Amino acid sequence: MNTAFWALLKSMLGSLRDLAPIILVVVVFQLGVFGQPMPNLGELLIGLVFVTLGLTFFIYGLEMGLFPIGESMAHAFARKGSVVWLIIFAFSLGFGTTVAEPALIAVAAEAANVAANGGMIEQSVAARDSYATGLRYTVALSVGLAIVLGVIRILKGWPIHFMIIGGYLLVVTMTVFAPKEIIGIAYDSGGVTTSTITVPLVTALGVGLASSIKGRNPMIDGFGLIAFASLLPMIFVMAYGMVI
Amino acid sequence: MLLNLLNTLLSTLKDVLPIATILFGFQLFVIRRPIPNVKNVLVGFIYVIIGLTFFLVGLEKALFPLGRLMADQLTNPEFIFGANGVVPDVVNWADYYWVYIFAFAIGFSTTIAEPSLMAVAIKANDVSGGAIGVWGLRIAVALGVAIGISLGTYRIVSGLSMHYFIITGYIFVVIQTFYAPKLIIPLAYDSGGVTTSTVTVPLVAALGLGLAETVPGRNPLLDGFGLIAFASLFPVMSVMAYAQLSEMMSKRAKQKK
Numbered sequence: 001m002n003t004a005f006w007a008l009l010k011s012m013l014g015s016l017r018d019l020a021p022i023i024l025v026v027v028v029f030q031l032g033v034f035g036q037p038m039p040n041l042g043e044l045l046i047g048l049v050f051v052t053l054g055l056t057f058f059i060y061g062l063e064m065g066l067f068p069i070g071e072s073m074a075h076a077f078a079r080k081g082s083v084v085w086l087i088i089f090a091f092s093l094g095f096g097t098t099v100a101e102p103a104l105i106a107v108a109a110e111a112a113n114v115a116a117n118g119g120m121i122e123q124s125v126a127a128r129d130s131y132a133t134g135l136r137y138t139v140a141l142s143v144g145l146a147i148v149l150g151v152i153r154i155l156k157g158w159p160i161h162f163m164i165i166g167g168y169l170l171v172v173t174m175t176v177f178a179p180k181e182i183i184g185i186a187y188d189s190g191g192v193t194t195s196t197i198t199v200p201l202v203t204a205l206g207v208g209l210a211s212s213i214k215g216r217n218p219m220i221d222g223f224g225l226i227a228f229a230s231l232l233p234m235i236f237v238m239a240y241g242m243v244i
Numbered sequence: 245m246l247l248n249l250l251n252t253l254l255s256t257l258k259d260v261l262p263i264a265t266i267l268f269g270f271q272l273f274v275i276r277r278p279i280p281n282v283k284n285v286l287v288g289f290i291y292v293i294i295g296l297t298f299f300l301v302g303l304e305k306a307l308f309p310l311g312r313l314m315a316d317q318l319t320n321p322e323f324i325f326g327a328n329g330v331v332p333d334v335v336n337w338a339d340y341y342w343v344y345i346f347a348f349a350i351g352f353s354t355t356i357a358e359p360s361l362m363a364v365a366i367k368a369n370d371v372s373g374g375a376i377g378v379w380g381l382r383i384a385v386a387l388g389v390a391i392g393i394s395l396g397t398y399r400i401v402s403g404l405s406m407h408y409f410i411i412t413g414y415i416f417v418v419i420q421t422f423y424a425p426k427l428i429i430p431l432a433y434d435s436g437g438v439t440t441s442t443v444t445v446p447l448v449a450a451l452g453l454g455l456a457e458t459v460p461g462r463n464p465l466l467d468g469f470g471l472i473a474f475a476s477l478f479p480v481m482s483v484m485a486y487a488q489l490s491e492m493m494s495k496r497a498k499q500k501k
Contacts, residue, residue: 018356018357018362019357021352021353021356021357022307022350022353022354022356022357022443024353025346025349025350025353026307026310026311026314028349029314029346029349030310030314033342034314034317039310039313043305043306044305044306044310045306046302046305046306047301047302047303047304047305047306047307048302048306049302050298050299050301050302050305050306051298051299051302051303051306051307052302053295053298053302054294054295054296054297054298054299054300054301054302055295055299055357055359056295057291057292057294057295057298058291058292058295058296058299058359059295059359059362059366060288060291060295061287061288061289061290061291061292061293061294061295062288062292062359062362062363062366063288063366064284064285064287064288064291065284065285065286065287065288065289065290065291065292066288066289066292066363067363067367068280068281068284068285068288069267069271069279069285072279072280073267073270073271073275076271076275076277077275080274080275085270085274089266089270089274092266092270093263093266096262096263096265096266097262097263097266099262100258100259100262101259102255102259103445114466160429160430160433161421161429164421164433165418165421168414168417168418171414172407172411172414175407175410175411180466181466183406183407184406184466184467184468184469184470184473185469187406187410187469187470187472187473188469188470188471188472188473190436190437190473190476191436191437191439191445191472191473191475191476192445192472193437194360194437194438195259195360195442196296196359196360196442197259197260197263197292197296198263199360199363199364199437199438200360200363200364200367201263201267203363203364203367203434204367207367207371211371217427218371219368219371219372219427219430219431220426220427220429220430221430222371222430223368223430223431223433223434224430224433224434225434226364226433226434226437226438227430227433227434227436227437229437230436230437230476
């Protein structure tokens with residue numbers, strides 16, 4: 001019990017150290033630049049305790065739950081040898097984790113406003129809703145396909161940089177032709193799709209797959225799934241903007 | 245307060261539910277094997293959910309209100325041009341120096357606290373057998389985000405077109421790809437996607453929208469977006485640069501011997 005307590009205390013200190021830069025920035029700006037006292041000091045401290053606790057638990061759970069299950073499933077799929085099921089799994093993981101992502105829902109609603117004001121769609125609630133929903137499914141579909149593409153890359157051992165550079169070229173070309181209003185949203189959509197739970201799972205899946213297939217290096221082949229998951233949504237969102 | 249916690253717990257559960265369904269569904273019906281250490285895995289999931297809940301409530305209580313307030317204050321014309329200063333029709337980008345400094349500082353510090361980046365750094369450290377340090381990677385990514393966001397705020401103030409920045413960035417990434425150590429490349433590409441989630445996005449979005457609303461001649465709908473794109477592109481470069489630098493230093497150390 002005692003050792004567990006010390007371990008918890010130690011990792012809480014670690015979390016506090018991770019948060020120290022933010023605290024420093026906020027204090028320096030509030031006191032030094034604006035020359036104002038800290039508002040709601042009590043609430044601020046409680047919040048800080050919560051953040052520290054939360055980060056500690058998250059890291060604990062990550063190493064106990066998310067990493068092991070991601071890797072064990074990757075090993076199991078590799079042993080089973082069924083590429084079809086692996087691909088179905090990869091797609092559902094990408095699609096399922098993205099379609100309900102709150103950040104994406106917010107961005108899609110914002111994008112519908114932009115499109116309505118830009119005259120791309122009608123100024124009605126129904127038109128906006130259908131635009132936002134369409135966009136959300138487009139992004140979720142693209143993330144699903146991205147994980148599938150990334151998994152196939154790991155299986156085949158294709159070098160990643162040609163695929164990513166090819167993707168960049170496509171993004172640049174599409175930027176020229178896509179409607180101006182959609183470009184900012186498209187570029188941002190690459191960043192919002194990967195949530196705090198998806199990233200560890202997808203990383204563990206990639207590394208697990210690469211380490212259970214002969215001839216793959218987990219460092220070179222295991223990483224890169226997230227890169228696809230941030231690149232493909234840009235391409236798909238611009239395509240969505242061009243079609244509609 | 246308690247209600248707040250419960251609400252956040254519910255929405256976190258809602259986020260985790262589809263993921264858990266997919267994982268356990270495939271495990272049960274496709275793999276059809278018991279999960280090794282199933283008890284540990286379940287406890288781990290519960291920890292993750294509790295952890296994220298506390299983390300989000302704490303952020304919402306402590307950091308976000310203050311961060312948003314600061315973004316508002318910093319972009320307020322009174323702060324930049326003095327209490328009774330007149331806002332010129334064409335602003336000089338250099339007047340906004342506090343905004344760039346704040347963007348840099350907040351980009352760096354929030355990235356250090358970003359949970360998904362920690363996850364990737366832990367994994368990379370494991371897989372590389374310790375060759376890629378957890379802190380080395382995190383600081384490299386954080387510097388990239390910091391540079392990216394301050395450059396992004398400069399773009400909003402100056403009104404330059406975003407795609408020139410992004411396309412130039414891509415060209416840099418492509419050139420670096422051919423010179424950087426092979427092992428780092430996939431990780432560097434990944435680091436663009438992991439930087440922007442729970443902590444960074446809300447603060448950065450507030451800064452971008454605040455600027456786009458107050459700088460004369462900017463349209464919040466067109467110019468408010470794009471900061472996240474900057475924050476995802478620059479870490480790719482900084483992580484590759486970090487690997488290039490450490491490779492160069494170890495080569496030099498060998499030559500001295």
